[in-house]
Structures are given as structure tokens and as C-alpha cells.
Amino acid sequence: MEKIKSKISYRKKIIIFIIIMSIIVSLGLLILTIVKDRTYHSTPDYKPDDNKTINTLVIYFSRSxxxxNIAKIIAYRFQADLVEITAKAYSLDFEGWxxxxxxxxxxxxxxxEPETVDMSNYDLIFLGSPIWLFRPSPPIWTFVEKNQFQGKKVVLFNTFKSHFKAEAIETFKALVEKQGGQFIDHIxxxxxxVYYQKNDQTILEEINTQLDQKEQQWLDLID
Ligand SMILES: Cc1cc2nc3c(=O)[nH]c(=O)nc-3n(C[C@H](O)[C@H](O)[C@H](O)COP(=O)(O)O)c2cc1C
Structure with a gap:
């Protein structure tokens, strides 16, 4: 009897130990995720110069x-004007998340904020957003719903950690087209x-490679 009791209490101890270790590991991962999500090296501030080849506008929402950063790289490449959409509800704290x-x-x-942007002077519009639950985040959908894109070529760009749903991009494309735009690409x-996040240099190289491959195709579509 004594032996059975001590076996049970030994098992209990193991279970309690496993639960405590799981909680510690989960908390550690959560903290690592939060820290990693806030860790990036901002690219230098960007201002367009007068060497524009076409009139390009980069509009983006970015929570963290x-x-x-990608918006600035694209804007630099095209000497584009840059507009940031902000959304107070999605602050970087827990409530925002x-x-x-x-x-x-x-x-x-x-x-x-802003809800609308005067796009009359632009031919090529880049719309940028993180992916939230496998689709572009709500602020960029709201922006498209509130603006008209007649005569504009539109490229969507996203950042995310692991994956998005292709159907969501198709739905976004349909919305841009409903608002009069021509959706020409998604990058x-x-x-x-968390464990194998790309560093800033790799991200910069990746986006520049995509721009190298696609820039001319996009420019050819502009009259
Ligand atoms: C609420 C929320 C939902 C997210 N959902 C996804 C997702 O479905 N797929 C994914 O790969 N990343 C997801 N992420 C990660 C972000 O897309 C990723 O960290 C992105 O690069 C953040 O961009 P930002 O710094 O411009 O806000 C999510 C992040 C948040 C805050």
C-alpha cells in the first residue's frame, strides 16, 4: 500500500514538474515573440528627390x-511619395494586439487616419500591410473601401511571419478593382x-530582388 502511494505521489510530482516547465517555456516563447516583433532596425528616413520617372505613391499601414521599412525601400526605389495610415486601436500593447x-x-x-488620399497625380500606387490571420490587416481594406482608384495601377505588398491565404489576396484584388483600380501584382x-527570423540584410536583399525582377514589367504597363 505504502509503495503504491509513493508511486502515485512520484507520478504527481513528475506531472506538476512538467506543467511548471511547460508554463515557463510558453512564457519564455511569448516574451521572445514580443521582443522579436519589436526588434527591427529602421531604414533611414526617406524623402523623394526630383528624379522621378513616374508618379508613384506608397501607402502603408504598419503596426510594428x-x-x-519595406514601404521606405519601395519609395526610395521609385522616388515615390509616402503616406502612412495609422490606426489608434492597434497600439503596440496587449489591448492593441x-x-x-x-x-x-x-x-x-x-x-x-487619413481616411482618404488625393491620388489624382499618381499612376502607380503601392498598398502595404502586415498579414493578420492570413489576410491583409483591416486598415488597408478600409483604406481601399474609402478611396477611388480609377486609372491607377495597384501593387499590394505584405510582410508576415509564415503564411497568408491566396484567396484573401484574390478578394483584396477584387475590392481594388471594384474601386476602379487595376491590381497588377502582389509582392x-x-x-x-520566431526561431529563424530573417535578418534585416536578408529582407533588404529579398525585396530588392523582387523589385529588380518586376520594376520594368510594372513600368511597361504605365502609358
Ligand atoms: C494580430 C496579428 C495577426 C497575425 N497573423 C499572422 C498570420 O496570419 N500569418 C503570418 O504569417 N503572420 C501573422 N502575423 C505576424 C505579422 O504579419 C508580421 O509580424 C508582420 O511582419 C508585422 O508587420 P508590421 O511590423 O508592419 O506591423 C500576425 C501579427 C499580428 C499582430
Whole structure:
């Protein structure tokens, strides 16, 4: 009897130990994810010079800065004007993350600033956003819904950690086209999950390679 009791209590101890270790590992991973998500080296501030070949506008939403960096690289390449869309609800704290998940899941519209942008002077528009729950984040959908894109060629660019759904990009394309634009391409950077995230140099090289491959095709589409 004594032996059985001590066996049970030994098992209990092992189970408690495993539970405690799992909690510690999960907390560690959560902290690592949060720290990693906030760790990026911002590219230098960008201002267009007068050597524009075409009139390009880069509009983006970025919660934690990764999409913003890509937006600046694209803007630099095209000497484009750059507009950041902000959304107070998606602040970098837990409340912002919770709002982000809730709105992404329910496909809710976002409260954004600015809501509209005068695009009359531009031929090529880049729209940038992180991927939230496998689709572009709510602020960029809201922006498209609130603006007209008649006569504009539109390229969507996204950053994300692991994957997005192709159907979501098709739905986004349909929305751009409903608003009068011509959706000509989708480019993206898969940053990688927490353990094997790409460094800034690799990301920069990746986006520049895509731009090298596609820039001329896009320019050829502009009258
Ligand atoms: C609410 C939320 C949902 C996310 N969902 C996905 C997802 O479905 N797939 C993915 O690969 N990454 C997902 N991510 C990771 C972001 O897409 C990724 O970190 C992105 O580069 C962040 O861009 P930002 O720094 O411009 O905000 C999600 C992040 C958040 C905050």
C-alpha cells in the first residue's frame, strides 16, 4: 500500500514538474515573440528627390514597423511619395494586439487616419500591410473601401511571419478593382517564425530582388 502511494505521489510530482516547465517555456516563447516583433532596425528616413520617372505613391499601414521599412525601400526605389495610415486601436500593447486579432477575425472595418488620399497625380500606387490571420490587416481594406482608384495601377505588398491565404489576396484584388483600380501584382516578405527570423540584410536583399525582377514589367504597363 505504502509503495503504491509513493508511486502515485512520484507520478504527481513528475506531472506538476512538467506543467511548471511547460508554463515557463510558453512564457519564455511569448516574451521572445514580443521582443522579436519589436526588434527591427529602421531604414533611414526617406524623402523623394526630383528624379522621378513616374508618379508613384506608397501607402502603408504598419503596426510594428516591418511593413514600414519595406514601404521606405519601395519609395526610395521609385522616388515615390509616402503616406502612412495609422490606426489608434492597434497600439503596440496587449489591448492593441487584442483589437487586431478581433478585427482581423471578424473582418471589421478599422478607424484609420487619413481616411482618404488625393491620388489624382499618381499612376502607380503601392498598398502595404502586415498579414493578420492570413489576410491583409483591416486598415488597408478600409483604406481601399474609402478611396477611388480609377486609372491607377495597384501593387499590394505584405510582410508576415509564415503564411497568408491566396484567396484573401484574390478578394483584396477584387475590392481594388471594384474601386476602379487595376491590381497588377502582389509582392511580399516572409520574415520567418520566431526561431529563424530573417535578418534585416536578408529582407533588404529579398525585396530588392523582387523589385529588380518586376520594376520594368510594372513600368511597361504605365502609358
Ligand atoms: C494580430 C496579428 C495577426 C497575425 N497573423 C499572422 C498570420 O496570419 N500569418 C503570418 O504569417 N503572420 C501573422 N502575423 C505576424 C505579422 O504579419 C508580421 O509580424 C508582420 O511582419 C508585422 O508587420 P508590421 O511590423 O508592419 O506591423 C500576425 C501579427 C499580428 C499582430
Amino acid at each position: 514597423g516591418h511593413t514600414k 487584442n483589437n487586431a486579432i478581433t478585427d482581423a477575425e471578424n473582418k471589421n472595418a478599422a478607424v484609420i 511580399y516578405v516572409r520574415r520567418g517564425r
